[in-house]
Amino acid sequence: MHPDLTRLRRRLRAACDEAGVPADDRARLVLAVTLLAEPAFAAGEPVDVETTAGDRRLAVSLRPARPVRPDRRAGLPLPPNAAEDGTLTWHLTGGRPDGSAGLGADDDEEATRAEMLALIARADALTQDQRDLKHELAETNSGVLAMYVELEQRDEQLRHAHAAIFRELEDALRPPPPAVPGLELGVHYSPTDQDSPTGGDLYDWFVLPGGQVHVTLVDAVGHGVTSTRHALTVTHAIRILALEGHPLPDLIARASRTLAAIEPELMATVLLARVDPATGRTRLASGGHPEPALVTADGDARLLPADVVGRGVGFPDPGSPSLVEVDLAPGDTLLLYTDGLVESRKNIDEGQARLLPLARALRTRPAGVLPRELVSRMHDVVQYADDTVVIALRRS
Structure with missing residues (x-):
């Protein structure tokens, strides 16, 4: 792998760990920048990346040699904001609330593997959240259905009660x-x-x-x-x-x-x-x-x-x-x-x-x-x- 790309990823990881960016956000940032920078490095084009950290916030700017289409930006793991001059910027919030340590940034392969595992864990968590939400929705729907059934039963009881009252009223008003x-x-x-x-x-x-x-x-x-x-x-x-x-x-x-x-x-x-x-x-x-x-x-x-x-x-x-x-x-x-x-x-x-x-x-x-x-x-x-x-x- 091209050494410049390796150094770029190491630099991004160090900035993320310094700002306390959560593991899954760091993984998506590194992968997004890699997908944009790797073709440029392969073509011998310069890749200008700047990182600015402060108050547990991190800003990463990339100035590509050629414009990046909107559909390609939208398809990145972490879509950036695009300026008029073509500069792409990512804004991330640091300070891991769980106090967990960073993924490390020294060995590129180990760091990449750790980032992939973080993404998988994040995907698993989202899948579980979706399952929990579906379960809650199913229980809610079941509760709503039960409520409708109960209301219908009560309505039927009221109709029978009204009918009985009407019959009694008719008997009172209309003697046999x-x-x-x-x-x-x-x-x-x-x-x-x-x-x-x-x-x-x-x-x-x-x-x-x-x-x-x-x-x-x-x-x-x-x-x-x-x-x-x-x-x-x-x-x-x-x-x-x-x-x-x-x-x-x-x-x-x-x-x-x-x-x-x-x-x-x-x-x-x-x-x-x-x-x-x-x-x-x-x-x-x-x-x-x-x-x-x-x-x-x-x-x-x-x-x-x-x-x-x-x-x-x-x-x-x-x-x-x-x-x-x-x-x-x-x-x-x-x-x-x-x-x-x-x-x-x-x-x-x-x-x-x-x-x-x-x-x-x-x-x-x-x-x-x-x-x-x-x-x-x-x-x-x-x-x-x-x-x-x-x-x-x-x-x-």
């Missing part, structure tokens, strides 16, 4: 049908929002002291919890008034007057039905509600007279101007519903025209399942979604 000999009752509620059990469409039914079955169907203006509260207020007011013995024709107007001071913003349509199970005698009072449908056992289906419609609670001049009376024969079914049933296609007249043939076709279904099947058929196309309640009363 009373058991009345001679009368079959069924109801189905379809909310606008399937994730919410509340809305402005509520019903109430109970047996009066004289044995008659009283049914209240309310559709409060608005949506959500406020409309639910309004509808619940109306059903409770009418239940109290009915149990106190107030006449059926007066219930809507009296409830409206009673609630005006309590809920001044409340507005709701109301339909009342009073059925005598023994005789089938049925009386209806309506405050702004869609006309009920009567389906006879022999297949006749019709809407009850329009003059049953009055004004609801909270409206001007509330109450039902007259009652509609009908005798239910055995097998006859009376359908009470809110406007969500017949307005799914935005046209209530079209909806009521579709309702009658469907009610006629489904008249043999049990009263307990008839409302659900009717809603399913009527809501085959939904252009306008609204809460829907359908009640079936059948004399058995």
Whole structure:
């Protein structure tokens, strides 16, 4: 090997050891300078190298005889900074923090071997660091995945809990049908929002002291919890008034007057039905509600007279101007519903025209399942979604 190259490397090593440059940095510096200087020495070109050490810092400058391309500089084990005149400079920090001794600089082959071992050790350390990082990332990813799984499980638990609460709330807001000999009752509620059990469409039914079955169907203006509260207020007011013995024709107007001071913003349509199970005698009072449908056992289906419609609670001049009376024969079914049933296609007249043939076709279904099947058929196309309640009363 050319002696000048050997002396150059010895000089670089001595400067590194004097400044306390770590072993792997010294190895990369010596190898980088060797790769640049060796071709110049072989070609007989001068190689000018200067070292400046101070305050545990080392600067090494090399002035090559010909410019070094940027890609070659970038490919060196320790890339230098390039000045405008082509001078290449390396800046290294000395002071080995571990207090280890230098690699030595007397024997070139021994020093080169030691430098190669330092580079290998550095590469091994980097490889181990990479493995540790991958392991940490894998553990982190595993932890994140476990967290997502736990969150999904908790979310599922919350969904089940919400569903249970909704069912309990529905049971509280929508009482089951009373058991009345001679009368079959069924109801189905379809909310606008399937994730919410509340809305402005509520019903109430109970047996009066004289044995008659009283049914209240309310559709409060608005949506959500406020409309639910309004509808619940109306059903409770009418239940109290009915149990106190107030006449059926007066219930809507009296409830409206009673609630005006309590809920001044409340507005709701109301339909009342009073059925005598023994005789089938049925009386209806309506405050702004869609006309009920009567389906006879022999297949006749019709809407009850329009003059049953009055004004609801909270409206001007509330109450039902007259009652509609009908005798239910055995097998006859009376359908009470809110406007969500017949307005799914935005046209209530079209909806009521579709309702009658469907009610006629489904008249043999049990009263307990008839409302659900009717809603399913009527809501085959939904252009306008609204809460829907359908009640079936059948004399058995």
